[in-house]
Amino acid sequence: xxxxxxxxxxxxxxxxxxxxxxxxxxxxxxxxxxxxxxxxxxxxxxxxxxxxxxxxxxxxxxxxxxxxxxxxxxxxxxxxxxxxxxxxxxxxxxxxxxxxxxxxxxxxxxxxxxxxxxxxxxxxxxxxxxxxxxxxxxxxxxxxxxxxxxxxxxxxxxxxxxxxxxxxxxxxxxxxxxxxxxxxxxxxxxxxxxxxxxxxxxxxxxxxxxxxxxxxxxxxxxxxxxxxxxxxxxxxxxxxxxxxxxxxxxxxxxxxxxxxxxxxxxxxxxxxxxxxxxxxxxxxxxxxxxxxxxxxxxxxxxxx
Amino acid sequence: xxxxxxxxxxxxxxxxxxxxxxxxxxxxxxxxxxxxxxxxxxxxxxxxxxxxxxxxxxxxxxxxxxxxxxxxxxxxxxxxxxxxxxxxxxxxxxxxxxxxxxxxxxxxxxxxxxxxxxxxxxxxxxxxxxxxxxxxxxxxxxxxxxxxxxxxxxxxxxxxxxxxxxxxxxxxxxxxxxxxxxxxxxxxxxxxxxxxxxxxxxxxxxxxxxxxxxxxxxxxxxxxxxxxxxxxxxxxxxxxxxxxxxxxxxxxxxxxxxxxxxxxxxxxxxxxxxxxxxxxxxxxxxxxxxxxxxxxxxxxxxxx
Numbered sequence: 001x002x003x004x005x006x007x008x009x010x011x012x013x014x015x016x017x018x019x020x021x022x023x024x025x026x027x028x029x030x031x032x033x034x035x036x037x038x039x040x041x042x043x044x045x046x047x048x049x050x051x052x053x054x055x056x057x058x059x060x061x062x063x064x065x066x067x068x069x070x071x072x073x074x075x076x077x078x079x080x081x082x083x084x085x086x087x088x089x090x091x092x093x094x095x096x097x098x099x100x101x102x103x104x105x106x107x108x109x110x111x112x113x114x115x116x117x118x119x120x121x122x123x124x125x126x127x128x129x130x131x132x133x134x135x136x137x138x139x140x141x142x143x144x145x146x147x148x149x150x151x152x153x154x155x156x157x158x159x160x161x162x163x164x165x166x167x168x169x170x171x172x173x174x175x176x177x178x179x180x181x182x183x184x185x186x187x188x189x190x191x192x193x194x195x196x197x198x199x200x201x202x203x204x205x206x207x208x209x210x211x212x213x214x215x216x217x218x219x220x221x222x223x224x225x226x227x228x229x230x231x232x233x234x235x236x237x238x239x240x241x242x243x244x245x246x247x248x249x250x251x252x253x254x255x256x257x258x259x260x261x262x263x264x265x266x267x268x269x270x271x272x273x274x275x276x277x278x279x280x281x282x283x284x285x286x287x288x289x290x291x292x293x294x295x296x297x298x299x300x301x302x303x304x
Numbered sequence: 305x306x307x308x309x310x311x312x313x314x315x316x317x318x319x320x321x322x323x324x325x326x327x328x329x330x331x332x333x334x335x336x337x338x339x340x341x342x343x344x345x346x347x348x349x350x351x352x353x354x355x356x357x358x359x360x361x362x363x364x365x366x367x368x369x370x371x372x373x374x375x376x377x378x379x380x381x382x383x384x385x386x387x388x389x390x391x392x393x394x395x396x397x398x399x400x401x402x403x404x405x406x407x408x409x410x411x412x413x414x415x416x417x418x419x420x421x422x423x424x425x426x427x428x429x430x431x432x433x434x435x436x437x438x439x440x441x442x443x444x445x446x447x448x449x450x451x452x453x454x455x456x457x458x459x460x461x462x463x464x465x466x467x468x469x470x471x472x473x474x475x476x477x478x479x480x481x482x483x484x485x486x487x488x489x490x491x492x493x494x495x496x497x498x499x500x501x502x503x504x505x506x507x508x509x510x511x512x513x514x515x516x517x518x519x520x521x522x523x524x525x526x527x528x529x530x531x532x533x534x535x536x537x538x539x540x541x542x543x544x545x546x547x548x549x550x551x552x553x554x555x556x557x558x559x560x561x562x563x564x565x566x567x568x569x570x571x572x573x574x575x576x577x578x579x580x581x582x583x584x585x586x587x588x589x590x591x592x593x594x595x596x597x598x599x600x601x602x603x604x605x606x607x608x
Contacts, residue, residue, distance in 0.1 A: 197501060197502075197600065198501075198600060198603055198604065200603075200607075204603075204607070205603075208602070208603050208606060208607075209602075210598075210599040210600075210602035210603050210606075211599060211600070211602075211603045213599060214596065214599040214600070214603075217595075217596075217599075288592035288593050288596075289592050289593070289595070289596045291521075291593070292518065292521075292592075292593045292596040292597070293596070294514075295514040295515060295517060295518040295521075296501065296502060296514075296515070296518070298512070298513075298514035298515075299502055299504075299508075299509075299512050299514050299515045299518075300502065302512060302514075303504075303508070303512075
């Protein structure tokens, strides 16, 4: 199987780097770091051991790439409009497109544009970021949860997970993708926007009684929204308690949206906030506290 | 009738100043500006005409003051705990205490502490602020809405309103104080906290589609909360539209809570947010968007 990695930031650099390190055939599509990585390779500082990769197959133009069996999309959802022009150059019959992203409706929207491709949803439970040109720092965690969106691709999906496990990754197979996507939103909706609006971090939110209650309230709204949407594996309060405990035991942490905000990049409001709010509303549940954060984020996003 | 003004900021300086200018007998209780005003008097720059007042009856210790017929309280509600020690020096039989403040539960809490005094609630619809020692700037508006809390004081209340009208003030008598207090909260809840959390002003909130919707949503919550509490004169959507139109036609404006935030003063979260949320909840209605803002404000207030 050969691979194409779209986007080489914290996620794409780390997961793609591990595949390349395991001698898989990997093409990397880069943007701003192309020249640097072509000259100097990719440096990954990981809590599981640092490594350096030279002579990678790097590209700065998708037209020069070869079709791949597996295309792993690691850009922000705010760039998903690019897939419309990228994928025709990369897919062949039975290619698998893996969206390692956060939020709702990603797979169904892409399947509408490309009815024949096979899609897998991926959720990275990882603290990793790009700290310089061609330089990734992996701080903590690393589990990748995968769920099949297009049922006919079951065999290819199994080959992919085997390769990723070979590469040293911890892989979890979600028995139902929508249930897994909503579960990930429990944490993302609670912390991503709140750290941005209050310009703070997870630790300060947990140390203050009011905001600790606010993140709890937001998690409960996500649970209620998800369950109203009829996900196959409903979320219960035990899961919320687990998320709160996990966050309390984490180091001081800036969620991905807070990093986007700090670097004045567009925030993933649409997929992480607006889409879940809309889906829940259609199912008869109003996520009012979540909608307050969404409205505040849209204001902030337009005032950079 | 003789008067005591507690707190000589934008509100107390302007309204108290007008009473003194009209040759009413007025004692002023000052804090930080006492020495300056004793030496230099009070300067009021008003859109209705500037004026200066010398030889005022100023005090920096309530124990040196004489009991008054009318005690007008113009401090922030965050200082209302001081009234417990102040009022015994100032009230006599049939004294009237006027609370020109924002928020809910002010009169009932005070009446519990002082069962025999007469209480009037006041709401200032005014843009005024202290811009220096003994220096008040009155920018716009000025109407004072008064509502009687203690029914037995009807005659004294009428004398007070006559004096205030004599002094050149626009006075509105609220037929029901609770209805008037909730009406004022429609604007205060929508704009006070939102300008603080997003560090902005009323104009920017109105110019952005998301925050325009947010302030509208907050106003609707206040309307629903008030009506759930069974106020005598229910609020309807026409009133909300009036508040939105008024704000759109105002100059760029920082609400009082935003000024408190900018000057790192304690914010009036308890009276403007927490109490209304609690009252509405008791009556069966959850003000969820308002509660989100409240939780964020409490975090901000503890992180100065």
